[in-house]
Amino acid sequence: MLGLETDRDDWRTLSGLLDQVLDLPAEDRSAWIERLPLQYAHLRNRIRSLLAAADAIAGGGFLHTIPKVDSGMTPIAADEDGLQPGDLVGPYRVIRKLADGGMGAVWLAERADGLVNRPVALKLPRGAWLGAALAERMAEEREILAALNHPHIARLYDAGVASDGQPYLALEYVAGQPIDEFVTSRALSIRDRLQLFLQVTRAVSHAHAHLIVHRDLKPSNILVTDEGEVKLLDFGIAKLLGEGREGGSVTQTARLLTPDYASPEQIAGDALGVATDVYSGGVLLFELLTGVRPYAACGSSRVALQQAVLTLEPPRPSEAATRAPVRRLLRGDLDCIVGKAIRKRPDERYATIDAFAGDIERYLQNRPVLARQDSKWYRLSKGVVRHRIAVAAIVAVFVAIAAGAALATWQARVALIEKDRAEEVRNFLVTLLKDTSPYSGGGRALSALDWLKQARRRIDQRPDLRPELRVELLNLVGASLVNMQDTAGADEVLSQAVAEAAQHLGNAHHQTLRARVLMLSVHRFRGRTAEMRAELAQLLPALRAAGRPLSEDLAIALKNHAHLEIDEGHYHEAERAAQEAVDVSRRELGEHHPETVAALLIRAYAYQFSRDAGEALAAAVNAYDAARVVYRDAPRHPRTIEGRLVYGRALGDAGELTIGVQQLTQAVRDAAEVFGGSSRMVGFFSIPLADFQAETGLVEDAIESSRNALAIIAQHTRPTSFRYAAALRQRGVALLAARRTEEALPDLTAARETLRHTLSASNSVTRWFEADLGLALARAGHHHQAEALLEPLLPADGAAPNPSESKALYVAGVQKRLAGHPAEALRLQRRALAAIDSGRSGELRRMRVLTEIGLALLDLERPNEAITPLEQALTISTQSQLRGGPDRDDILNGLSRARYVPDRGRTVAVPAVQ
């Protein structure tokens, strides 16, 4: 095939050239091609050969319209493939057709080359193949799906696209009956049916461990062989074919699913997850046990069924079953188990398929089933939700019980709850308090906060409670408030906790330590860095000494330590702290503990400063994925949003600016939606967003984002805090990027002042800010001030510059050029360039330095030499997806100047690229 192997940029160049040459009259074209400058020489032949066809085409006739299509004599139905037994599709030879559904046909097939002698079920999707990039998706997903190797899952052996464009999926051929027919035709007992179902759950669990959700579990997808082995079909095929992808699937797509097995969230088009499979599994179990489907009584109209799934409470299995002995057996535990699986709200179901299977196993072993006690709390909490006031009363009950205080008024309730459940009650309280976050309540952030405030008031009203319990509860409330971004509230509550703990429990008590650890975040958010450092100095050794019981606290403290070090520019210390946090969490808390995710996130963030872009990106991907796994049922959990932020920044640093900006924008959007548009998180996230927007040339957006960030952060911290200075600096940088230098100056000056006071003058972050200021001063023409500022920032001659020094070199170079000393500027920029080449990749920094080199050479009246660096800069700007902006303008203007060829008073227009 002709050079359609050309890449995008080559084509753009070529296309531009073609436009120009086609505009010329035919007789001038040859000469024009000859005169193409050197950098287009390699394209000359291509242009010539393409033009050779021009005349033929201009005459009309070639590809004027599609050729005649012979309809053939047989009516070709929209769903016929025209395949015959013996035909080849890819490497397979089809034998006979097994089935034909709307989305495609399935054929029994075998490998044509006889390499492997086994029958496969060849699935040939139809029509969808021109939808979004099926081939690319297949390449992506095939690795994952092919790795799904489990005795109860029909293997995906192969996936590909045949030479005529027909995609194919080669699956393990399974001869068996659908599971519902199997259990009915053999009249299996309840126990046997449950055992069969457990096979299904094992298969699903295996896939979930590989992050694959089935999404389409139903009897026709679950076959049972004669030997009683279950085989799940079509795992992940739904995703491969793009049906109902995760996160916001479309109603249209949901319409393609049978509503009998579709979960409420699938019908409503909400986010899907592990819980979706739990639901379908529950419906399946319902049918296996009773012989009917949960909403069978609602008729067969699609709409009615959908409505039922969304809003009606299904009958209990024991009620739906038709035969009396079956009803007796189902009543009680099995009712509860199935009921818990098919709850409307995903967060009320079994959290994992393993939990579901676990309860079934307990039932089979005649052990108490968890679903039953859950149903009690379920009823309780349902009552709780209806009457907000009652919540406080419940808290009081728990508190009383946990405290062991047998107050007369609570005695009746206490009696209801067995003594050995007291521990569980407390745990329930702990979970209820700790996990109150906006997303899990479906956006009821306000009521959760009120709830916490109520809880806190209740604690205040009970001075008779044991001090240890009081502090523990205060800690819980405080931690929840931190999670929910209510810094002021958390400050109050935790300060109280610390005070009471110090007074009543002593400094070594673990609740005291916990309170102080939780306070660390508050100190950080409020900019109280000195206090934070002092606390860390005392807390870390104490926590390390305490060992396993306080591992979670140690991890949190280390995380805060890492954050602090990053803020202050001590990146290697940050990395060390983060690494220790990761190690401790992994070892003591486990891979899937929320604190491990937090540790991975902070480490990835640290890497963005201490390692090169490749390593940083790898760590960011790692952390983001971990967050998505652990919080897979809550796509807008603060940690997932944080993960997206870290990931977006890493992408940007690695040169993928457009995607980086997309991810950051999404993170900001999510944070705004979950916590409100003026929440602290939105303010913080808007800073790196502004940074990248400025880098990609979206200068107006950058100014907007940074303004927003500053406004928000001003509400949360003091103007003398580092956070505020960072936001101020970002606005200044954005304005500077837009070349609104006069406006940028005050911001950058103020930011630098703050830093000189809060950090030291020799701190790398301070120097970074000073370089920004230097650039502004230079552009504004205050050369003396700029020189004075920049001089001490420069590295000694011959020394290898660190990042802030190489930035200073660049800025100093700009200043020299603007002040009219191009030779000096050139020398500085060349040093800057050498530094960038050998360090952490920063393509855009290179681009800017190259631009400056070009401009300096132009000022030195050496235009021919200027062309190369300027064109290199241009290439980088295109590759980095720069969307215009002053930096790009500089390059283009420079190139125009360089190419101006005075020739008999006429400018020969040499093709400008794009």
Next chain:
Amino acid sequence: MCSLTQLIHRAQLGDAEAADALYASTYPDLCRLARVRLRACSRHTLLDTGALVHESFVRFAESNQLRLEDRTHFMRWASRVMRSVIVDFARRRLAVRRGGGAARVTFDVELAAGPEGALEILGVHHALGQMATIDPRLTQVVEMRYFAGLTEPEIAQALGVTERTVRRDWFKARLILRQALA
């Protein structure tokens, strides 16, 4: 309930899923229309795809699944679908020959002459697949012109460019395709 409107809008913003769903709704329709049209005429029909696309739009608009304002957007998507329909026809045409089931074929001069038409269609289709990553707009112009039979003013309106640009794009595309199909 203008669900298709939303889908088009989302597909336009790059929502691949909406694109798939949109595809799934429009493909059967266009296919059916094409078949009906083919059956109505005798064996060699110059498939008037432009008319088909328009007709399809009218049907969706009449059933209130699309608003009249969506016409332009719909044209772009329908062109893609039309491409899919045509290519499927071409593939089947080749398959019929390949399978060689005697009962299906009549001995007709045109048939015996060979499936050049189908081969050309598939050739263009493959070339477009490669072109899509290099120059998306050019690909769209070919889709709309070659497969969907839309006129230059219609294409210009749908893509938001001038007619001159469309003409130039179509010309450049054919320069490349000519080499590709040689």
